[in-house]
Amino acid sequence: MTLTEIPEGWPADEARALAVQDELRGRVVLDEPGPPPGTGLVTGVDVAYDDERDVVAAAAVVLDAATLEVVEESTAVGRVAFPYVPGLLAFREIPTVLAALGALTCGPGLVVCDGYGLAHPRRFGLASHLGVLTGLPAIGVAKNPFTFAYEQPGTRRGEASALLAGPGEEVGRALRTQDAVKPVFVSVGHRVTLDNACAHVLSLTPRYRLPESTRRADALCREALRDALRGAPL
DNA sequence: GCGACAG
């Protein structure tokens, strides 16, 4: 397996990364509804790291949105392209994720990311960044509220409350995907509406807290990392 | 100035 190259000109420091976010932010599209939930294809992407060896593995798992059956899977392995800095997560994950998406033979449809889109310090999280670079509709589903404020949503599956960046600025939603289970934090990435994004997430969580797409992608990228490290330890 | 901080 070949190691994914870090793109030429990829930001090497925080100042350059901030400048890139500043420049790409204007290309986010927020006025398209996005694909209707329960139809077409949905692709989950996720990455796993080995910081000791500086290796990252990414996975893309394409699901039939109606049945949640796996349609196609792909992985990619590369060198970590950026340190972890809150607010700059995308620069760490995107090169390898793009390689995994590029290895698919079918169109990904809606991309579901682990993390945020609009709910971001500069309103340009991983899901927005990935959406802009690929042109694909994308949403973010995070396990934590980051620094944002929210009221605890109702205890039943499907209930939601606003994720607020400030008084009156809704950047996402705390969405209960299972009865009495901690909510997930959904935000728009690119070319999808927040209501639509939440409907997709509910459609992807018939049984577990996290979307089936991210659960599948999470398992696959861990496996890919193990396999990659097995071939060349230390 | 200090702490918090998606994955």
Add this chain to the structure above:
DNA sequence: ATCTTGTCGC
């Protein structure tokens, strides 16, 4: 993210 045993429940 990752480090980690047992344990409770379907």
